[in-house]
Amino acid sequence: MTCFVDKITQSIEYFFFLIKSAVPLPLNYKTLSYYIMKTKFKITIRLLLVVMTVILSVTLIQAQPGGQKGGKQGPPSIPTDKQIETMVSDMVDEIALSPAQETKVLELYKAHFAEMKEETSGNSRPDREEMETQKKAFEKQVKAELTKEQTSKYEAYLKEQSKQQPQRER
Numbered sequence: 001m002t003c004f005v006d007k008i009t010q011s012i013e014y015f016f017f018l019i020k021s022a023v024p025l026p027l028n029y030k031t032l033s034y035y036i037m038k039t040k041f042k043i044t045i046r047l048l049l050v051v052m053t054v055i056l057s058v059t060l061i062q063a064q065p066g067g068q069k070g071g072k073q074g075p076p077s078i079p080t081d082k083q084i085e086t087m088v089s090d091m092v093d094e095i096a097l098s099p100a101q102e103t104k105v106l107e108l109y110k111a112h113f114a115e116m117k118e119e120t121s122g123n124s125r126p127d128r129e130e131m132e133t134q135k136k137a138f139e140k141q142v143k144a145e146l147t148k149e150q151t152s153k154y155e156a157y158l159k160e161q162s163k164q165q166p167q168r169e170r
């Protein structure tokens with residue numbers, strides 16, 4: 001920026017030199033340097049304003065919802081049956097479910113996500129508190145199918161899963 005201002009200053013000095021040599025005006029060194037300094041100041045202020053405007057614009061754009069995250073908001077998408085089966089099979093490995101427990105937990109998961117799909121299919125956004133209540137009730141149903149040891153492993157599994165999911169803004 002300084003280089004740019006210096007170039008403009010040189011151009012202005014040359015311009016004043018041409019004017020002074022062509023037409024005898026009462027310009028002396030003090031008035032000439034005053035005009036140059038005043039012009040330098042104006043140019044610097046204008047450049048500063050442009051830079052500040054650009055910075056402010058970028059900040060405001062990024063402050064908009066979904067600025068860098070792709071704009072995705074609202075509840076997470078409902079998993080497909082295949083994704084649900086994958087989730088339950090991962091859980092089987094983590095908490096050592098028996099085949100009967102696996103079948104029951106898979107049914108619970110499918111029923112839960114079918115209910116969630118129904119709730120979120122409308123145009124209105126679902127109530128966060130209601131969704132949290134349904135999630136707690138669902139987890140309670142799953143825990144009812146597990147032994148005490150499996151319940152503690154299931155809770156650890158849920159904590160690990162929540163850490164792996166990207167944190168959403170509230």
